Amino acid sequence: MSEATQTTGAAVKTRKSMGYLAILIVSVIAPLLFPAYQTQMAFLWIMVVLALTWDILGGQMGYNSFGNILFFGVGMYVTAVLQVGLFTDVTAYNAAKGGEVLDPTLGEYLLGLGVGLGIAAIAATACAAVFGFGMLGLRGHYFAIGTLGLGIAAGEIAAGWDYIGAGSGMVPPRFPGETGAREEFFYYLSFALAIVTFFALKRIYAGRFGLAINAIRDDEDKAEAMGIHTTRYKAVGWCIAAFFLGIAGGIVGNIVGFIAPRDVAFAGVTYGVWMVLMAILGGKGTLWGPVIGAAVFHITQELFWTYLLGWQRVALGLLIVVIVVFFPQGILGFLREKFPERFGYKVQPKEAGGSADPAEGGAR
């Protein structure tokens, strides 16, 4: 018996690693097969990161944040400021409003990007730590609306701050190298970020930390009574989300090539809402849910969004209402209800049938 379970366990493990391998191969080859769509595919991985990091708080911890876009924008600005600031004066560069173009060599560019992304991750994490202890004391809808305010306030401040270009935004340095290399480079960078985020979260959820934040979601007061330092766990959870979001923001700033304070960096009504929507669409509180949700949402968006010019937000609003009202359990949640065995839940025929003989149930 135990031997049998071991072999099935091993079989499942091989099947899983085969699955991972297949995804890895497809993802590595994809930009070579469809070179025209590299930017869109890079955004797919960014979306995966956005949804996964939102789900740390929203799904696993039960804290629905509308302000995670704050870390995204902070990362974007910090990366760009460092990329520029390592080589020239930021104030003068921004005052020229794109008139002064920075053309670094490849080595300089990689140095700037590396330092920028590193510091961006640290800055975003620091932001989360500073705001975390105040904000995460709030619960439920107060947290949701407080974070919404925080994200928008950041955008308003960025739009008024001359050092980072104020309302007219900021342009990151130009990528050196031939055309097409830039898209490919950022595709693989986003892909690497998504993979690292996924496995880091997989690891975290499997351990003590995952159990603690799930306990906070289920009943925060009881979790605290059991001796979990809830404030500490909540803040660390937000910091983890901010760390990856900061890097994602830095990458997006370079992919887009132009940083506008309200519409790209602190874009509450695009990226900020998308991350919530993608996590819910896929099924919040699961590891694969946000990934699936991001893939489904992003592919649908890329296919149909161009036909909706001028009506995209109407469609987005409609989509939010429909998903939240009619499909709150998400794709994975739906599948779990339909095929519980597939998710490792044993269903008693008595419970499932509802009318089975009670004596039979007792005998089992």
Next chain:
Amino acid sequence: MENLLLIFEAPALGVQLVVEGILLGAIFALAAYGMALVWGVMNIINIVQGEWVILGGFVALGVSQAGAPELLGIPAAAVVLFAIGWLCYRLVIFRIVDRDLFTSILATFGLSILLQQLMNELFGSDVRTLDPGLGTWFMMGGMVSISQVKVLGFVLAGVIAVALTLFMRNSRMGQAIRATAQDARAARILGIDTDRVYAFTYGLNAAICGAAGALVVMAFTIHPYQGLIYTVRSFTIVVVAGLGNLPGVIASAFGLGVAEQFAGFTLGAEYQNAFVFLLLVAILISRNMLLQRQRKYLK
């Protein structure tokens, strides 16, 4: 920051800011009262609030463009918005009344995004205003100027508030609304059609916001994407005042209006919105920290 010193050197400026703030605050109080109403009765935090305000402004604009007198725009906005609010309840809101607050926040946020762009497509993306052709009073030797339309807005906001209080206190529907707010299940047992009460409450909220929006378009300006800040102002006011506390709502609305004017003057107009959002965050955090000392939290 040099503007801060200017206030001390010329006290008339301070007076001007306080007057403007109070006149502005009266309009915020209307929207905030509507939000408290929906929150208290239906347990929904209505993020669309600001979009109802802006939509009310566009209705008033439409009425005046049709050739009717400008002031007719206020009742017209209220009536049209009541109908839209009722329709909105029948289409979407009734499905989320019994759901958790996050669902209602996200669903109404979706509606808000939808309405923003819908208004943008229907009415254009210009900053609009409506001039009812009233003059300006000057006081303190011309140092303080008060535009009459803002005073009119203030007075009308007061009239609407009194009418609402009387309505909630005396009419059958007002009593039904208050009963439903206290205990929806008991109200149902006593024969109140709570679904109808909810629909009416939501419509009434939209109507209040619509009237406020008609005042906004006359006294200030409107823009299709400007709604969210009215939502946040309403929410801030309600968090400070508490639910079902009309005097508190009015007092904190005046406070917010005055604070905003001073912030806009000293920090620069480009940071005025940022101030409103940060004030919300600061108020939430500080209130919660005070409660946490007693091991409680904002509920």
